[in-house]
């Protein structure tokens with residue numbers, strides 16, 4: 001498990017391109033047959049990818065979290081961004097189609113991940129945070145969430161947001177997760193932009209063409225920087241940072257938050273004339 005430390009906004013202002021990428025960008029999450037995990041000191045979250053090939057992969061405890069099993073003191077939200085597969089939670093089988101979401105709470109001991117085919121393997125995206133209470137394991141199929149239309153084609157941000165793990169959906173201690181899909185011709189996400197000092201956030205960009213690139217914006221509103229990203233890469237946003245972006249084609253992204261509270265709408269909007 002890779003460790004990323006928290007960064008102070010004054011320090012972040014001094015980062016060159018390589019440094020900003022090293023601290024915030026998660027370049028590779030889905031490696032066939034492997035588990036990739038990144039522990040961030042921002043709200044002690046773990047962002048990861050599991051891509052089972054040939055055999056099941058078991059998610060276990062790690063020395064870095066001094067846990068006998070992964071969910072000993074944590075909860076996890078899981079999205080499948082690949083082909084169909086199965087997640088087995090303490091013997092209970094959950095069929096996971098593309099974009100389906102599963103929440104597994106504190107205390108579950110055995111977590112097994114499999115793909116239905118090696119040609120089109122499942123790709124499980126994980127986001128985990130410390131938990132103080134056990135909430136039931138719950139699954140939601142992508143097709144069963146209607147979504148809410150945001151933005152407009154005129155502003156190149158016509159998109160549909162689906163909230164899966166949140167106050168009015170799957171219950172959790174800290175984790176809030178959902179998926180936003182940009183419609184054809186729209187490229188801007190999360191604009192006007194915002195911060196939420198109470199929660200960190202991670203964006204995983206998916207369904208971006210191979211040769212397309214995402215220009216993800218971050219930093220304090222008056223000190224913005226960008227990171228150029230490819231498909232299936234994730235980016236850590238510290239609580240003080242804006243997080244929004246534009247790409248050279250449309251795409252989908254999974255947003256995941258953890259921190260002080262789970263109130264989705266309590267974000268602090270940034271006025272356009274504040275941005276620098």
Ligand SMILES: O=C(O)C(=O)C[C@H](O)C(=O)CO
Pocket residue numbers: 150159161179180189190191196201243255267
């Ligand atoms: O399209 C959007 O706007 C988003 O999906 C915004 C994220 O959900 C977010 O940043 C929540 O804080």
Ligand SMILES: [Zn+2]
Pocket residue numbers: 194195196201243267
């Ligand atoms: Zn946000």
